[in-house]
Amino acid sequence: MTELLIKGGTVYTPDGARETDVLITDGVITRVEPSLRANGKVLDARGLYVLPGGVDAHVHSRDPGFPEKEDFASLTEAAAAGGVTVVLDMPNTVPAVDSAGVLEAKSALARSKARVDFGLWGLIRSTSTPEQLEEMGAAGAVGFKAYLAYSFSTSRKQVLYSPGVDDPDLEAPADYGTLARLAPVVARLALPLAIHAEDPTVLAAFRRPLLSYDDLLESRPPEAEAVALSAAAAVARDTGVHLHIAHLSSALGLQAAEDAIRIGTELTLETCPQFLLLSAGDFDRVGSAMKMLPPIRTEADRQALVDGLRRGVISIVSTDHAPHTDEEKSRPFGEAPAGSPGVQTLYLSCLQLAKELGDVWLAPRWVSEAPARLAGLEQSKGAIAPGYDADIALVDPRGTTTIAPHEMRSRQRHGAMEGRQFDFAIKQVFLRGELLDGARPRGRMVRPALVLR
Numbered sequence: 158m159t160e161l162l163i164k165g166g167t168v169y170t171p172d173g174a175r176e177t178d179v180l181i182t183d184g185v186i187t188r189v190e191p192s193l194r195a196n197g198k199v200l201d202a203r204g205l206y207v208l209p210g211g212v213d214a215h216v217h218s219r220d221p222g223f224p225e226k227e228d229f230a231s232l233t234e235a236a237a238a239g240g241v242t243v244v245l246d247m248p249n250t251v252p253a254v255d256s257a258g259v260l261e262a263k264s265a266l267a268r269s270k271a272r273v274d275f276g277l278w279g280l281i282r283s284t285s286t287p288e289q290l291e292e293m294g295a296a297g298a299v300g301f302k303a304y305l306a307y308s309f310s311t312s313r314k315q316v317l318y319s320p321g322v323d324d325p326d327l328e329a330p331a332d333y334g335t336l337a338r339l340a341p342v343v344a345r346l347a348l349p350l351a352i353h354a355e356d357p358t359v360l361a362a363f364r365r366p367l368l369s370y371d372d373l374l375e376s377r378p379p380e381a382e383a384v385a386l387s388a389a390a391a392v393a394r395d396t397g398v399h400l401h402i403a404h405l406s407s408a409l410g411l412q413a414a415e416d417a418i419r420i421g422t423e424l425t426l427e428t429c430p431q432f433l434l435l436s437a438g439d440f441d442r443v444g445s446a447m448k449m450l451p452p453i454r455t456e457a458d459r460q461a462l463v464d465g466l467r468r469g470v471i472s473i474v475s476t477d478h479a480p481h482t483d484e485e486k487s488r489p490f491g492e493a494p495a496g497s498p499g500v501q502t503l504y505l506s507c508l509q510l511a512k513e514l515g516d517v518w519l520a521p522r523w524v525s526e527a528p529a530r531l532a533g534l535e536q537s538k539g540a541i542a543p544g545y546d547a548d549i550a551l552v553d554p555r556g557t558t559t560i561a562p563h564e565m566r567s568r569q570r571h572g573a574m575e576g577r578q579f580d581f582a583i584k585q586v587f588l589r590g591e592l593l594d595g596a597r598p599r600g601r602m603v604r605p606a607l608v609l610r
Contacts, residue, residue, distance in 0.1 A: 158182060158183055159182070159183055159184075159197055159590070160180065160181065160182050160195045160196055160197030160198070161180075161181040161195070161197055161198050161199075161200065161547070161587075161590050162178060162179070162180050162181070162193055162194070162195035162197065162198070162199045162200065163178065163179040163181070163200045163202050163207055163549070163551075164178045164193070164199055164200065164201055164202060164203070165178065165201060165202055165203035166179075166202030166203065166204075166205045166206065166207035166551065167205070167206050167207065168189065168207040168541055169206065169207065169208050169209065169518055169521045169541060170189055170540070170541050170542060171526075171540050171541075171542055173518065174206075174518050176191070177189055177190060177191045178190060178191060178192065178193040179207060179541060179547075179549070180193050180195055181547040181587075181590040183590070184546065184547055184589035184590040184591070185544065185545070185546060185547060185589070185590070186541060186542060186543055186544065186545050186546075186547050187543055188543060189541060189542060189543060200585075202551055204553070204554075204555070205551045205552060205553055205554075205584060206517075206551070206552040206553075206554055207541065207549060207550075207551060208240065208504075208520075208521050208525070208541075208549065208550045208551075208552055209521055209525040209526070209538075209539055209540050209541050209545075209548060209549065209550075210240060210241065210242025210243065210273075210525065210538075210548030210549060210550055210586065210587075210588070211236075211239070211240050211241035211242060211243070211503055211504045211524040211525050211550065212241070212242070212243040212244075212245070212524070212525055212528040212529045212532065212534070212538055212539055213236065213241050213243070213244045213245065213475050213476055213478065213500050213503055213524075213528070214245045214427060214473055214475040214528040214531055214532065215245065215247060215403055215404065215427060215429075215475035215476060215477050215478070216232060216236075216244045216245065216246055216247065216475075216476060216477075216478040216479075216500055217246070217247050217249070217250075217477070217478060217479040217480075217496070218232045218244075218246045218250065218267070219232075219250065219480065220232070220250060220266065220267075220270075221250055221251060221252070221263065221266060222250045222251030222252075222315070223250075223251070225482060225568070226480055226481050226482055226485075226568055226569070227480045227498075227567060227568050227569070228270060228568075229266065229267045229269075229270035229271045229275070229600075230270040230271075230272065230598070231566060231567055231568050232244065232478070232500065232567065233270070233271045233272035233273045233275070233600055234272050234566040235478075235498065235500050235501040235565065235566035235567045236272070236273050236500045236501070237272050237273050237566075237586055237588070237593040238501050238564075238566050238583070238586075239500055239501035239502060239503055239504055239505065239583065240503075240504040240505075240550030240552065240583045240586050241273065241500055241501075241503055241504065241524075242273045242274060242538075242548035242550075242586065242587075242588050242593075243273060243274045243275065243276065243529070243534070243538055243548070243603060244273060244274075244275050244276075244478075244500065245275070245276040245277070245278060245299055245528070245532055246263075246267070246275055246276070246277055246278065247278050247302060248277070248278045248279055248280035248302055248316075249280065249302075249304065249307075249315075249316035250263065251313060251314060251315045252314035252315075253280045253282075253309070253314050253315060253316055254277060254278065254279050254280050254293070254298075255279070255280040255282055255285065255289065255314075256289055256292065256293065257289075257292035257293050257295065257296040260277055260279060260293055260296045260297070260298060261296055263277060264277060264296075264297070264602045267600070267602065268598070268600065268601070268602065269598060270598050271598055271599075271600025271601075272588075272593060272597075272598060272599065272600055273588055273593070273600050274538075274548075274588065274600045274601050274602070274603050275600055275601075275602060275603065276297075276299040276532055276534075276602065276603045276604065277297065277298060277299065277602070278298060278299060278300055278301065278302045278351065279293035279294075279298035279300070279301045279302070280301070280302060280303075280304075280316070281301050281302065281303040281331050281335060281336075281339060281350075282309050282328060282331060282335075283309070283328060283329050283330060283331045283332065283335050284328060285331075285335070285339060287339065287342040290339060290342050290343060290346070291342065291346065294346040294348060297602060297604030297605075298348065298604075299348070299349075299532040299533065299534075299603070299604070299605055300343075300348045300349035300350065300351055300401065300531075300532065301339075301343055301348060301349075301350055301351065302351045302352070302353070302403070303331040303335065303336060303350070303351070303352050303353070304316050304330065304331065304352075304353045305330060305331060305332065305352055305353055305354065305355060305356065305357060305385050305389075306318065306320070306330055306353070306355050306356070306357035306360055306381075307330050307353065308322075308327040308328060308329065308330055309327065309328040309330070310326055310327060310328075311326055311327075311328055312326050313326075318450075320357070320360065320361055320364055321361070321364065330357060332357075333388045333389065333392060336350070336352070336389055336392045337392045337395070337396070340392050340393065340395075340396035340398040341396050341397075341398070343398050343399075344396050344397045344398040344399070347399075347533075348399075348533070348605065349398075349399045349400070349401040349425070349531055349532075350393070350398045350399065350400055350401065351400075351401040351402075351403050352385065352386075352389050352400070352401075352402065352403065353403055353404075354381075354382050354385040354386045354389065354402050354403070354405075354410065355377065355381040355382055355385055355450075355451060356380075356381045356382075356384040356385040356388070358384075359378065359380050359381035359384055360376070360377065360381050363375060363376050363377070363378055363381075364376060366491065367490065367491045368490065368491050369490065370437060370440040370448075370452075370490070373448065373452050374437060374452055374454065377450060377451055377452050379406070379407035379408070379409040379410060379454065379458070380409065381451075382405070382406060382407050382409065382410035382413075382451060383407070383409040383410050383412070383413040384413075386402055386410055386413045386414055386417070387413045387416070387417065389402075390413075390414075390417035390422045390424060393417075393422050393423060393424065394417070394420070394421065394422045397423065398423070399423045399424075399425070400422065400423065400424045400425075401424075401425045401426075401427065401531060402414060402424065402425070402426050402427060403427055403475075403477070404427060404428065404429050404432070404451060404475075404477045405426050405427060405428045405432070405462065405465075405471065406428070406429075406432050406451040406452065406453070406454055406458065406462075407451070407454055407458050407461075407462075408457060408458045408461035408462070411426070411461055411462060411465045411470070411471070414426055414470070415465075415470055418470070425472055425473060425527075425531055426465070426470065426471040426472065426473070427471070427472075427473040427474070427475050427528075428462050428465075428466065428471050428473075428474060429474065429475060429476055429477050429499065430474060430476065430499060430502065430503060430506035430507065430510075430574070431447065431449065431453055431477075431497065431499065431573050431574075432453060432454070432458070432459065432462050433459065433462055433463055433466065433474070433506070433510055434459075434506060434509075434510065434574075434577070435447060435453050435459070435573060436453060436454065436455055436456040436458070436459045437452075437453060437454060437455055437456075438456060439453070440453075443573055443575070445486055445487070445488075445490055445493040446486060446497055446571055446572055446573045446575065447497065447573040448486075448490065448493055448494075448495050448496075448497075449477065449479065449495045449496055449497055449573075450495045450496075453573075463510070463514075466510075466519075466523065467514055472522075472523070472527040473523060473527045473528050473531060474503070474506075474507050474523040474524055475503070475528065476498075476499030476500050476502075476503050477496075477499065478497075478498055478499045478500040478567075479495070479496030479497065479498075480496060480497065480498040480567045480568055480569035480572075481493075481494045481496055481569055482568060482569060483569055483570055483571050486569060486571065497569070497572045497573040498565065498567035498569050498572045499572065499573070499574070500567070501565060501566060501567065502560060502572070502574045502577075502579075503524060504520065504524055504550065504552075504583065505558055505579040505581055505583065506574065506579070507519075507520040507523050507524050508520045508552065508579065508580075508581045509579045509580060509581065511523075512580060517554070525538075525539045525540070526539045526540060527539075532603070532605055533604075533605025533606060534603055534605060536606075537603075538603065546588075546589050547587055547589055547590035548587065548588055548589065549586070549587045550583060550585075550586050550587075551583070551584045551585040551586070552581050552582070552583055552584065553581065553582045553583075553584050554580070554581055556580075556581060556582025556584075557578060557579065557580060557581070557582060558578070558579045558581065558582050558583070559576070559577070559578045559579075560572070560574045560575050560576060560577050560578075560579075561575070561576075562575060588600070
């Protein structure tokens with residue numbers, strides 16, 4: 158039996174923050190009480206915040222398929238450096254995770270490299286069958302993702318944004334009919350149905366060459382997000398599925414979501430630090446590092462999303478961590494791929510924003526509690542309480558962190574948050590009671606309980 162006692166920190170517990178001790182036995186939290194004693198190692202955490210490890214509900218490992226952009230090792234090293242102890246990887250790797258066999262193969266690959274725990278989303282294609290979803294659910298998928306407006310290459314087994322391309326190899330995108338057909342299966346599995354919420358007909362009407370940031374904004378208008386969200390919400394109301402909106406980016410999308418929630422739709426909303434801390438006006442300073450889809454929009458959109466988060470309408474902050482090589486991102490704007498790393502700066506971003514909103518303890522709710530609940534992990538992850546995995550981040554509230562390329566662990570070192578200073582410093586991170594040092598793979602696949610309705 159091994160014990161670790163974290164003494165004297167300000168611990169964020171399910172009942173709020175308090176100065177207390179945390180006793181960890183064989184990787185599990187056993188007691189959260191003041192004045193504890195232990196037979197093992199004692200760590201003095203006086204003056205530090207003791208927070209539940211982050212759960213990033215939306216990352217792209219690029220592995221398998223494009224390991225030169227990122228692989229599970231570099232992804233999870235970045236996560237560990239940022240206090241994130243669980244990453245939930247999206248299914249649009251190559252091959253895409255559209256079957257139980259691919260999910261199991263990807264899990265084996267991830268286990269060989271991962272420095273933190275990981276979960277895997279399954280893909281919904283327009284041709285997916287109920288049996289395929291059931292098998293992926295049994296294999297441990299944390300939920301299912303449908304990429305509205307994105308085709309599927311049957312030869313490359315790859316999700317692609319290829320509007321206007323007439324190619325027999327391309328399978329039509331999943332659409333609202335796909336959602337209506339398969340949502341009852343997902344509801345019966347008691348798993349979330351996540352969507353990339355952009356309506357393809359709206360995008361088609363505004364398609365144009367991307368020569369400038371204004372072109373990007375005009376090509377992906379907020380109406381595309383609002384229309385897709387409203388249509389998917391109608392399916393969710395009818396079927397009872399838990400609908401999850403990935404990377405909400407606009408005030409119009411937020412309004413559509415609130416309308417859906419008001420009439421009883423089971424709906425969760427996720428937004429990202431880039432939409433909360435940046436606006437289109439930052440492009441001249443940041444450059445193509447902030448090119449992403451959906452795009453970072455206006456200051457009014459940013460303020461609306463911050464307000465939605467403050468009011469609790471938006472409950473999850475994730476990253477849409479999607480790195481490329483620095484060489485790719487340095488190409489002319491129209492040629493630079495969309496995406497940026499973010500997992501390493503997630504917790505710092507949210508602590509900063511929560512502090513500015515007047516309640517720093519909002520951050521672990523957005524980054525840990527709520528995403529753990531979304532993924533069905535709320536009995537083992539996302540809290541500092543007896544019986545939970547000892548996934549813990551120690552944060553110095555008097556420290557500072559300036560985001561610099563040489564400190565980044567992702568393959569893409571120059572990201573959208575480069576140069577930003579945060580009023581916190583992450584000191585140590587523990588996964589199941591072990592200090593994460595990035596030296597060896599110790600991550601495990603997490604899976605929700607499979608509850609058939």
